Amino acid sequence: MEQAFKHKISIAPMIDITYEHFRVFFRLLTKNCVLYTEMIHENAINLSRVLKPFPLVLDYSQVEHPVVCQLGGNDPEKLAKAAQIAELAGYDEINLNVGCPSERVQDGAFGACLMKEPHLVAKCMKRMKEAVKIPCTVKCRLGVDNLDTYEFVRDFIEIVHKEGEVKHFIMHARKAFLKGLNPHENRTVPPLKYEWVYQLKKEFPQITFTLNGGIKCTEHIEQVLPNVDGIMIGRTAHENPWIFSDFDRRYYGEQNQNYNRKEILELYAEFIEEKRANGCKVSTQMCVKPIINLFNGESNNKKYRQFLSNTDNHKLGFRGMINQVIEHMKEWNHEALLVRPNDYKF
Numbered sequence: 001m002e003q004a005f006k007h008k009i010s011i012a013p014m015i016d017i018t019y020e021h022f023r024v025f026f027r028l029l030t031k032n033c034v035l036y037t038e039m040i041h042e043n044a045i046n047l048s049r050v051l052k053p054f055p056l057v058l059d060y061s062q063v064e065h066p067v068v069c070q071l072g073g074n075d076p077e078k079l080a081k082a083a084q085i086a087e088l089a090g091y092d093e094i095n096l097n098v099g100c101p102s103e104r105v106q107d108g109a110f111g112a113c114l115m116k117e118p119h120l121v122a123k124c125m126k127r128m129k130e131a132v133k134i135p136c137t138v139k140c141r142l143g144v145d146n147l148d149t150y151e152f153v154r155d156f157i158e159i160v161h162k163e164g165e166v167k168h169f170i171m172h173a174r175k176a177f178l179k180g181l182n183p184h185e186n187r188t189v190p191p192l193k194y195e196w197v198y199q200l201k202k203e204f205p206q207i208t209f210t211l212n213g214g215i216k217c218t219e220h221i222e223q224v225l226p227n228v229d230g231i232m233i234g235r236t237a238h239e240n241p242w243i244f245s246d247f248d249r250r251y252y253g254e255q256n257q258n259y260n261r262k263e264i265l266e267l268y269a270e271f272i273e274e275k276r277a278n279g280c281k282v283s284t285q286m287c288v289k290p291i292i293n294l295f296n297g298e299s300n301n302k303k304y305r306q307f308l309s310n311t312d313n314h315k316l317g318f319r320g321m322i323n324q325v326i327e328h329m330k331e332w333n334h335e336a337l338l339v340r341p342n343d344y345k346f
Contacts, residue, residue, distance in 0.1 A: 007168070007210055008225070008251050010034035012234035013070040013095070013139070021282065022290040023064045024271050026237070028264045029244045032252045035067045039097045041110075042073030045082040054089040061271070068093040070139070072100070074110040074120065076127035087132040094128060096121070098140040101176035101186045112176040115144050118159040125164030137168040139212070142196055143175040150196055157200060161207060168208040170232055171197045187213075187234075198227040218243065218250065218346065240296045245341040256341045261294055262326055269322040276318070284314040284321075300332035 011018065011026060013036035023035045040057050048055030060067055069091040073079045083094045098121055100111035114121050121138065128136045138160060142153045160166050174190040181189055192214045201209045211224055212232035221231050237244065242261070248254045259267070272287050288308045295301040307313055307328060313321050329337040 006032070006252070007034055007208065007230040008032075009221070009247055010068075010170075010210060010230060010232045011036060011237045012212055012232050013037060013039055013068075013097070014234060014238070015039060017238050017289075019286070020060055020064075021272070021275075021287055022238070023067065024061050025264075025268050025290040026241065026244065027063045028257065028259055028267055029241060030247045031257060032248050032254065033244060035064055036095065037067070037069050037091075039070045039072045039100060040082075042071055042075065042078040042082040045071075045085050046078055054085060058086060058089045058091075060089075060091070062090075066092045068095050068137075070095040070097055072097045072110050074114060074124065076124045079124050080127040080131035083128040083132045083136065087134050091134065093134055094132060094136045095170070096124060096128070096136070096138050098138055099172050099176065100183075101141075101144070101178055101181070102183045112141055112144050113178060115140055115156060115176075116147065118156045119163065121156075122160045122162075122164035122166075125160060125166050129165055135168065136166070137170060138164075138166050139170040139172070141172050141174065141176045142193055145175075145178055148175045150199065153196065154200065154203065157204060157207070161204065167206075168210070169200075170210040170212055171200070173197050173211055173213040194224060194227070201228055221251075238290075239293055241290075241293060242296065242344075243346055246344070246346050249342075258340050258342050260338050260340045262329075262337050264294065265291065265322050265326055269319045272318045284318060285311075287318055288314075295329070295333065295336055298333050298336040300329075303332050304329060 011033055015038050018036055018038050026035060044057045045055050048057060058069065069086040071079055071082055071094060079096070086094055097111055098114045102111065125136055125138065142148065157169060173192050173194050173196065176186050177190065194211065197209060197211045208229045210230035210232050211228045212234065215221060215224065215231055215233050216236045225231055246256060249256045268291060292305055292308055295304045304325060307325050316324060326337070
């Protein structure tokens with residue numbers, strides 16, 4: 001199946017960040033940017049005993065579409081089964097993680113270490129594609145450890161494309177060190193090599209390439225986007241989410257949803273109340289995390305963050321806490337609270 005939506009801008013899968021609450025919050029900013037789940041291991045889906053009717057780890061809200069389920073694993077049959085369940089749950093695409101270098105992931109022999117085994121990756125992808133009708137994609141690095149030449153990544157892409165029939169690769173434009181660096185360092189220490197991704201696009205024009213790594217602002221997006229098919233943005237989406245409220249207009253040629261930050265907070269609080277009414281037991285701290293940087297760069301942002309982080313305020317109930325912080329923001333920064341994306345100078 002070909003892509004059913006544009007991958008021009010997507011939000012990277014991030015552990016402890018891109019859970020359901022974050023994704024719903026992000027849909028209040030942009031209706032078009034593609035969202036990803038956190039990485040979910042094949043066994044977390046296949047062996048789950050909590051079915052409603054699907055495993056709890058696959059919970060999502062209908063407003064999230066387009067949304068991609070990222071899987072971790074290395075067993076073609078187990079991945080195929082997990083992909084089938086994710087498809088039945090309603091996800092729009094399946095993505096295989098071949099880029100995470102954490103020790104926990106390596107201990108399970110999946111993630112970035114799979115770049116050393118392109119034929120196995122191809123088998124996994126071929127089996128998943130046979131099992132589902134939705135697109136299946138790969139997210140990978142430019143190499144691992146001393147396997148870090150352009151020829152290495154080029155051969156990896158060629159093998160996985162031909163044997164695994166993969167038509168879309170999300171390229172984290174740096175290599176990974178499997179030993180000696182923690183996950184944060186692996187996102188920052190290895191140098192970015194955008195030109196390698198650009199060259200891959202030239203050599204494989206029939207493949208869709210999304211570039212990930214180091215993208216922090218709209219000016220940067222506009223420099224990179226002409227050379228590839230799409231951009232994936234990671235930490236910036238959490239650290240400065242407000243900029244995405246203008247992306248529907250800027251990158252998709254559509255009208256922004258144009259909610260101001262007061263409306264975003266109110267709508268998000270409604271979602272949290274509904275989730276809790278349906279038995280969701282996610283902590284208030286986890287509910288606050290997606291919105292903690294909504295006023296990043298604005299005056300009195302620190303007061304806003306401190307209010308939401310204060311556990312005494314969590315006792316107000318989520319809606320009560322949001323109502324109070326809105327009242328405070330009317331005093332702390334009325335303009336930032338009420339300005340709409342269409343009127344904001346990004």
